[in-house]
Amino acid sequence: MPTGVAIRDPRQQLFDAAERILLRAGPNALTSRAVTAEAGCAKGVLHRHFADFDAFLAELVLDRIRRLADLEAALGEAAGTGTVAGNLAEALTDLFDAVAIAVVGLVITRDELRARLRAAGSSGIPLMTEASAMLTGYLAAERDLGRVAADADVDLLAATLLGAAHLLFADREAGPPDAAAVRATVATVVAGAVR
Structure with a gap:
């Protein structure tokens, strides 16, 4: 070099x-x-x-988590516009780009990395936990606007949406799902809650 x-x-x-x-x-x-x-x-x-390679990896993931702020702002601004399912499908497609899927795999496979991220304030599966909070916030805003049922469990809906979308996007070999598959999955998950 x-x-x-x-x-x-x-x-x-x-x-x-x-x-x-x-x-x-x-x-x-x-x-x-x-x-x-x-x-x-x-x-x-x-x-x-960076202090060591695990510190580098932790910063890599934290950088990715910080990037959620723009997506969270856009999703928050979408509350009350378009359709709830359409807004969620778009946000999940933006969230689960190829790098985010790879970063989730990285976090899952490295114990020391998860420990460092938890010490930095992240919990659960870092990146997924923050993404779930983003979806919960959006669904709560839509609930406040009357577009999601008042009795809807927005935390459970967010976690279900996140898990279902992750399964759709996680296949590195097949590539990302088409937009119709994402919309259909989201519509199925939120069907009972959307007004």
Whole structure:
């Protein structure tokens, strides 16, 4: 590896490299050597910006969790517009891009990573827990607007939607489901609650 070459945004360059590896080869291929080779930088660059590889992975996941804020804002603004099922289907499709699916796999397979994320304040399955809270917030807003039944258990609906959508999107070999399949799944889950 060349030395003395300035890297514009080393943290983002390393995150991007890790995401490419996750997409191409899955969580088991993710090593510090693989990430730095993919990023085209010396291994020391990763350790200059992160205490160790697990700290890097935790920041990678936390970065992905922070990205939910934009999706959560858009979903919140959609409350009262369009259809509840349509808004949810769009949000779930945006949520479960290929990188998010790979990140969930990464979190599930690495005990030390989950421990670090929990120490940072995340619970359950990090990323999925925050996504569930986002869906719960949206469904509660729709309930307040009268578009979801007053007695609907929005926490249970959110968890069910998240699990069903994850199953649809999780097949790395087949690729993402078509929009009709996502809409049909969402419509089935919320059918009894939507007014």
